[in-house]
Amino acid sequence: MKHLLKTLVIGSAFALTMASQAMAQTKVTIGHFGDPVPYKALIADGSLEKATGWKIEWRQFASGAEVNAAMASGGIQISEIGSSPLSAGLSSGLPYQMVSVGKVIDSSEALVTRNGSGIEKPADLKGKRIAVPIGSTAHYSLMGALKMNGMTERDITLLGMSPPEIAAAWAQNAIDAAFVWVPVQAKLRENGKVMYTAGDVARAAGFHTFNAWVANDKFAAENRDGLAKFLRANFEINADYHKNKAAWNADSPKVKAVAASVGVSPAAVVPMLDGTIYPDAELTMSANWMGGGAAKTIKGTAEFLKSAGRINKTADDYGQFVNPEFARAAAAK
Missing domain, CATH: 3.40.190.10 (Periplasmic binding protein-like II)
Incomplete structure (x- = not known):
């Protein structure tokens, strides 16, 4: 036992x-x-x-x-x-x-320019306040979009922000453009327009x-x-x-x-x-x-x-x- x-x-x-x-x-x-x-x-x-x-x-x-x-x-x-x-x-x-x-x-990430920012064409990005999550795919696509137009990050005012921070800054007109993904991107489009999608940059410049x-x-x-x-x-x-x-x-x-x-x-x-x-x-x-x-x-x-x-x-x-x-x-x- x-x-x-x-x-x-x-x-x-x-x-x-x-x-x-x-x-x-x-x-x-x-x-x-x-x-x-x-x-x-x-x-x-x-x-x-x-x-x-x-x-x-x-x-x-x-x-x-x-x-x-x-x-x-x-x-x-x-x-x-x-x-x-x-x-x-x-x-x-x-x-x-x-x-x-x-x-x-593809289009789930995009560079959106704010209405009233004075950005009508790519050349107008120069000197503008552009927000993006630093080190992200959107950041890489932004660098590609700038390169496509003969610019680098030094030609803009680059602001590192998280998507929620981008949404808040956009609402306060504190930024002129942002490269970001959905769902925040959708909010920006309510008062802005898409200049480039990530897919556009990939197809035009190879930034996949x-x-x-x-x-x-x-x-x-x-x-x-x-x-x-x-x-x-x-x-x-x-x-x-x-x-x-x-x-x-x-x-x-x-x-x-x-x-x-x-x-x-x-x-x-x-x-x-x-x-x-x-x-x-x-x-x-x-x-x-x-x-x-x-x-x-x-x-x-x-x-x-x-x-x-x-x-x-x-x-x-x-x-x-x-x-x-x-x-x-x-x-x-």
Whole structure:
């Protein structure tokens, strides 16, 4: 009997220890931005937690620079991040890897000029007060727009602001223009006009921008299955959006869930979603992205940032930081 009790006690203690470890391993903090994207429809109903088995804490950031700081401190394990701060983070040796592409940016980020600012054409940007989240994809696109017109940041009054700060400054007529993403961009357009979208700058000058999914190196190595399941859920919701776009209307439960997460009306979300490409498994694994193209884009971005004095060094090869393993597993189902 004593032997049996001892066995039961040891067995129970072992089970509790293993359960505690499992619970600790499944707590994941994921960074995101306050923009409307299809996967946010999966947050409200807990679909991502069900798919991965993780207990997820979502942490919102105002810019990729904040994501890099959180990754450096170990405060998050996974995050969205724009291609410009991604290039900066990888160049500085932060311990994360790109595991997938989250979205390809087009009209969801744009340079908006305020009505009454005196800006009617690109040349009028010179000397004006232009706000942007420093180090973001929007900042990179702004630098591209200036270069297209023979200017640099020295030719304008550059003001580093978060999206909420941009909205407040705009309301006070304290800035003349801003390069920013939705939903704040939509507010600016109520009293302004779009001069360039990020897509315009990419097509005209090669300043391509995207959001990546990145994961802490150690976390990725220890959570391969969960990470693949996380990406698979993203691929599926992205595919659903593009295949059934008409169904993603203001009355759609998915759009309502996205709207609730962003804090705007469902009717406002519909056109906001339309300004971006959300990659499914096939596009993600294509030569343009996880098949090699992403590393080339990151390298080009890093080299431009270094030439502009925004970062101090670049890596010889960014392919070492782009890991297609998890996206490939997710695509294979």
